[in-house]
Amino acid sequence: DGGITQSPKYLFRKEGQNVTLSCEQNLNHDAMYWYRQDPGQGLRLIYYSQIVNDFQKGDIAEGYSVSREKKESFPLTVTSAQKNPTAFYLCASNKNWSSYNSPLHFGNGTRLTVT
Amino acid sequence: AQTVTQSQPEMSVQEAETVTLSCTYDTSESDYYLFWYKQPPSRQMILVIRQEAYKQQNATENRFSVNFQKAAKSFSLKISDSQLGDAAMYFCAYRSETNYGGATNKLIFGTGTLLAVQP
Numbered sequence: 001d002g003g004i005t006q007s008p009k010y011l012f013r014k015e016g017q018n019v020t021l022s023c024e025q026n027l028n029h030d031a032m033y034w035y036r037q038d039p040g041q042g043l044r045l046i047y048y049s050q051i052v053n054d055f056q057k058g059d060i061a062e063g064y065s066v067s068r069e070k071k072e073s074f075p076l077t078v079t080s081a082q083k084n085p086t087a088f089y090l091c092a093s094n095k096n097w098s099s100y101n102s103p104l105h106f107g108n109g110t111r112l113t114v115t
Numbered sequence: 116a117q118t119v120t121q122s123q124p125e126m127s128v129q130e131a132e133t134v135t136l137s138c139t140y141d142t143s144e145s146d147y148y149l150f151w152y153k154q155p156p157s158r159q160m161i162l163v164i165r166q167e168a169y170k171q172q173n174a175t176e177n178r179f180s181v182n183f184q185k186a187a188k189s190f191s192l193k194i195s196d197s198q199l200g201d202a203a204m205y206f207c208a209y210r211s212e213t214n215y216g217g218a219t220n221k222l223i224f225g226t227g228t229l230l231a232v233q234p
Contacts, residue, residue: 040124040226041226042119042206042224042225042226042227043160043206043222043224044224045221045222048221058221088158090160092160103150103162103165104160104162104222106159106160106161107159108157108158108159109158109159
């Protein structure tokens with residue numbers, strides 16, 4: 001079945017370490033997104049990518065980096081510069097950036113805890 | 116900038132009863148899309164229903180329907196015949212139809228309403 005796979009489900013890191021969250025999709029979608037979810041704040045957009053080798057900052061990109069070398073993959077790196085990295089991270093995709101009514105498909109998320 | 120407000124942090128409903136979740140939004144645009152997403156304990160976001168702003172008819176999907184009031188900028192979700200499996204966090208979301216530097220598909224989310232279903 002087609003879908004979005006995020007791994008791992010739970011991730012623990014020490015403060016000061018960079019960590020990379022994986023997101024893979026087999027939906028043949030062009031556009032991919034990373035959202036951060038915190039209690040009481042809904043979802044906020046970190047980065048998005050409309051096509052391979054292109055990505056744009058979202059609303060809260062500071063302390064994060066991404067790459068889009070393959071259509072299927074959109075990994076997110078949480079760097080030591082992110083002041084409050086502990087959160088739930090959701091990856092999403094849709095067919096292409098011009099699909100105005102194309103809903104986002106979401107992965108199951110990764111819960112990152114930094115101590 | 117557009118904003119989405121969900122004023123009910125938590126709601127509760129008896130099984131088989133009907134519940135309405137509120138959502139208001141602020142925008143100066145005339146063309147946009149509105150969505151309700153469900154996030155069960157598994158935490159995967161699932162699309163429940165969507166509404167195009169240019170359509171006057173309210174969207175329905177089985178037991179789920181919306182009351183879209185464009186002038187009032189209101190987009191409430193009604194769940195009929197509530198089931199235990201409806202227990203989840205529900206998010207209202209807005210998406211512009213205008214291409215702001217390529218962020219066409221940027222979704223703006225509300226803070227969510229946690230729905231409990233009592234047996």
